Amino acid sequence: MRALLVQSANDWVIADAPKPVAHEDEVVISVVASGICGTDLHTLSGSNTAVIFPIIPGHEFGGIVVSIGSGATTFAVGDRVVVNPSRTCENCKFCISEKSNLCRTKGGYGTKYPGGFSNFVAIQEKSCVLVPSSMSWKTALLAEPLACVLTGMVKLTDVKGKRVLVIGGGPIGSLFAYVLMKFTSDVTVIEPVKERRNLISRLGIRSVLDPKDLLANDKWDIVIDATGSAAVMQDSVKFVENGGIFLIMGVAQPDDQILISPQMLNRWEISIMGSFSINNTFAEAVQLLSTTDDDLEILVTDIYKLESFEEALQAMKRKSAMKILVTCSEEIIL
Numbered sequence: 001m002r003a004l005l006v007q008s009a010n011d012w013v014i015a016d017a018p019k020p021v022a023h024e025d026e027v028v029i030s031v032v033a034s035g036i037c038g039t040d041l042h043t044l045s046g047s048n049t050a051v052i053f054p055i056i057p058g059h060e061f062g063g064i065v066v067s068i069g070s071g072a073t074t075f076a077v078g079d080r081v082v083v084n085p086s087r088t089c090e091n092c093k094f095c096i097s098e099k100s101n102l103c104r105t106k107g108g109y110g111t112k113y114p115g116g117f118s119n120f121v122a123i124q125e126k127s128c129v130l131v132p133s134s135m136s137w138k139t140a141l142l143a144e145p146l147a148c149v150l151t152g153m154v155k156l157t158d159v160k161g162k163r164v165l166v167i168g169g170g171p172i173g174s175l176f177a178y179v180l181m182k183f184t185s186d187v188t189v190i191e192p193v194k195e196r197r198n199l200i201s202r203l204g205i206r207s208v209l210d211p212k213d214l215l216a217n218d219k220w221d222i223v224i225d226a227t228g229s230a231a232v233m234q235d236s237v238k239f240v241e242n243g244g245i246f247l248i249m250g251v252a253q254p255d256d257q258i259l260i261s262p263q264m265l266n267r268w269e270i271s272i273m274g275s276f277s278i279n280n281t282f283a284e285a286v287q288l289l290s291t292t293d294d295d296l297e298i299l300v301t302d303i304y305k306l307e308s309f310e311e312a313l314q315a316m317k318r319k320s321a322m323k324i325l326v327t328c329s330e331e332i333i334l
Contacts, residue, residue, distance in 0.1 A: 002328075003118030004309055007054045009046025014307055017056070020114065020122035024071035027125050029081060031328040032137055033303070034116030035060030036312055037145065037171065038228055038251055043111065044313075047254055050111045059085035059109055060144040061116025062131060063329065072125040081128040082143045083116070084282035085109040101151065101279040117306060119328050129286045137334050138297035139289050141325060142175065144278070147285035149175045152249050152275035156222060159183040165220035167236050169196045169208065171299055171323045172249055173226030177205050178296065179288075190214060195320035202298055214239075224249055230256035242268040249275055299323045303334055 003017040022028045042048035043057045051057075062082035065075050075081065088095050088103035095103050109115045109123065131140045149172060153159070162184050166177045169191025180187045181204065188207040191197050197208045219241035225233050228250030237260060240246050264270065289296065301322040304312040315321045327334060 001119035002306060003056045003114075004058070004306065005054060006044060006057055009053075010044065012044060014309060017118065019120050022067050022069040022072065022122055024069045025124055025126070026069045026122045027065045027072055027075055027081075027128060028067040028120055028122050029063035029083075029128075030066050030120055030331075031058075031061055031063040031116050031118060032332045033061065033141055033325040033327045033329075033334060034058035035141055035144070036316060036324045036326060040110075041313075041316065042251065042253075048111065049254060050107055052107070052112050055111065056114040056118050056121075057110045058116030058118070058326075059111070060141060061085075061109075061121075061328075062137070062140055062143070063116075063121075064332075065128075066120070069125070074125045075128060075130070080131040080133070080140070081123075082131055082140050082286060083109060083123050084127045084129065084147070084278060085111075085115065085144060086278050086282075087113065087124070087127070098280060101277040106277070117309070117326060117328065119306075129283050131286065132290050135290055136294045136297050137332065138300040138325070139292065139294045140286070142171070142296055142299065142323065143282065143285045143289060145171050145323075146175050146179075146289065147278040147282040148172065148249070148275075149179055150281035150284055150288070151277065151279045152176065152224070152247060153179060154279070154281075155247055155273055155275050156245065159222070162186070162221040163219075163241070164188070164222045164224065165190065165239055166224045166226060167232060168226035168228075168250060169193070169200050170226060173224070174200050174203065174299060174322070175296070176224055176226060176249065178203050181205065188220070193319040196322060199298060199301070199322060203295065220244065222247065226250050228252050230258050234258040234260070237264070237270070237272070240268075240270050242270070244270055246270060246272045247275060248273070300325055300334075303327060
């Protein structure tokens, strides 16, 4: 089979690799496509500390079951599935207390285990979720980023009626705004790229602004960073209302730092919190996607073949691109 093989930081190639065999509790899937996100760029550059090289990356993927391990009973050959990429120890205090995303040995497909930028991949059957026959692959392949968003939603607890500002209109920011609209009508997204603003507006989000149109003294009960930029995060805390929440969803570089006034946090009782990865929200994400009538598939703006992975990376640098998919099957047309 063909796969994206990353030997070390900034050292990758599309090459032949052995086709995987399903172990007892696994299924092998023919990968339809895998999404690219900022985490993949961290993996390729060597700044993703969870990665064990060499690795086949790709953690936003799904496909069709082609073989089943002797002890796997949930799926049948031909089933369409998407994959929860997270794998944890299942025994530490975090895993036991339903905070598995904080597991110190957390890894997953595309970081510690072969991932989705390949023709085939072996997956624990418990990591797979069935895709309804009525759901398009473009929609289904949004399950992983949406599951991350739902993990962040849990942090917010009470959203109903609150004013919410989402900073960054990429896939995570757009999906977060879409989910938030189910709880409050006062959602604003700021995004500097016009093409992205137009796309976000098509999701029914009424307030989508260029950052330069923000008023310096405006305040929101909840401010969500979906940029991963430390400079943007540092500048955005000023938009949090007294008693409000600043939630960091974007993934910054490991050495990035921000300066925050502790007196401001104390005087105005502002809470700063982070949300990381997926915490028991993957199946919920697939269920939510099944209710969207494929409205969200417009977020998929670019599709490339595995052999054209370099072109897909260049597309990531074009700010107008939203979700980019890399197709890994010659048989499925998205």
